Amino acid sequence: MSVSTKPIYNFNNRTAVVTGAGGGMGKEICLALESYGAQIYAIDLKEQPIEYENKQITYFQEDITNYKFIDTLFDKAYNETGRLDYLANVAGVLLFDQDKSLVDIDMDVYDRVMDINLKASMYMTRKAIPLMLKTGSGSMVHFSSVQAYRGDPLPQDAYSQSKAAVLNLSKSIAMQFAKDNIRSNTIVPGMTMTPLQKRWENDNDSKDKMAEYIPLKRLGTPADMADGVLFLLSEASSFITGTELIIDGGILLH
Numbered sequence: 001m002s003v004s005t006k007p008i009y010n011f012n013n014r015t016a017v018v019t020g021a022g023g024g025m026g027k028e029i030c031l032a033l034e035s036y037g038a039q040i041y042a043i044d045l046k047e048q049p050i051e052y053e054n055k056q057i058t059y060f061q062e063d064i065t066n067y068k069f070i071d072t073l074f075d076k077a078y079n080e081t082g083r084l085d086y087l088a089n090v091a092g093v094l095l096f097d098q099d100k101s102l103v104d105i106d107m108d109v110y111d112r113v114m115d116i117n118l119k120a121s122m123y124m125t126r127k128a129i130p131l132m133l134k135t136g137s138g139s140m141v142h143f144s145s146v147q148a149y150r151g152d153p154l155p156q157d158a159y160s161q162s163k164a165a166v167l168n169l170s171k172s173i174a175m176q177f178a179k180d181n182i183r184s185n186t187i188v189p190g191m192t193m194t195p196l197q198k199r200w201e202n203d204n205d206s207k208d209k210m211a212e213y214i215p216l217k218r219l220g221t222p223a224d225m226a227d228g229v230l231f232l233l234s235e236a237s238s239f240i241t242g243t244e245l246i247i248d249g250g251i252l253l254h
């Protein structure tokens with residue numbers, strides 16, 4: 001008999017909204033939450049992942065900056081299940097070829113990155129809070145990046161600034177609603193193999209160099225991030241709010 005070393009969570013009869021659910025991390029997070037019993041309302045621009053078939057996952061192929069639709073999504077989640085327990089703001093974009101120094105960046109590109117990475121997370125949070133208040137508790141995670149903490153000689157200023165702002169979005173909400181048993185924390189991923197990093201797909205050299213630079217000598221995986229999300233949404237972290245869980249293999253130690 002094999003003994004599982006994974007912690008056991010119980011998300012039975014709990015409702016979660018997850019953005020970026022068609023992406024590398026979002027998909028892993030939805031499947032992990034669902035496997036422990038959660039009912040998921042998921043959104044992404046991409047087509048529904050095949051792995052969601054026959055799962056408790058209601059999937060919407062939509063844009064998270066379409067706020068009218070976001071209203072509908074939260075109404076549906078709450079009306080169908082009578083509660084909202086969790087929010088995972090996972091969706092994000094890094095526009096490699098267009099995101100640059102603030103001195104040079106096209107303002108429309110800057111606005112688009114802010115709209116997706118920051119403003120949509122803010123709107124999702126704003127919609128979630130009243131429903132979590134009605135439910136009597138809640139826990140949420142937002143996705144930042146190690147880029148939020150550092151300058152960069154090859155800047156992607158829109159991305160870095162949006163991800164730094166997410167840290168404060170989470171802290172402010174944590175402070176405002178702790179008295180209502182609503183927790184808010186941020187996951188800070190390091191370099192992780194997902195479609196967002198598709199530049200590495202056929203470039204083993206750069207990938208290996210990056211892995212070598214990371215103290216734990218490997219890139220992150222979506223499962224590394226899902227493990228952090230499960231912990232921060234679950235009761236196992238019931239005394240943790242307004243902080244960050246950095247999951248980066250130690251890269252920020254440099």
Ligand SMILES: NC(=O)c1ccc[n+]([C@@H]2O[C@H](COP(=O)([O-])OP(=O)(O)OC[C@H]3O[C@@H](n4cnc5c(N)ncnc54)[C@H](O)[C@@H]3O)[C@@H](O)[C@H]2O)c1
Pocket residue numbers: 019020021022023024025026043044045046062063064065090091092093094116143144145146188189190191192193194195196197
């Ligand atoms: N992969 C990394 O190395 C890394 C590092 C640090 C932070 N992050 C962050 O982690 C989060 C998850 O990223 P990932 O690596 O899984 O990338 P990913 O590209 O696989 O997933 C992101 C998902 O967001 C979706 N999305 C983007 N804009 C959207 C919109 N307007 N409406 C709906 N969906 C939209 C995309 O379609 C995509 O499926 C992101 O916020 C990202 O910035 C990733």
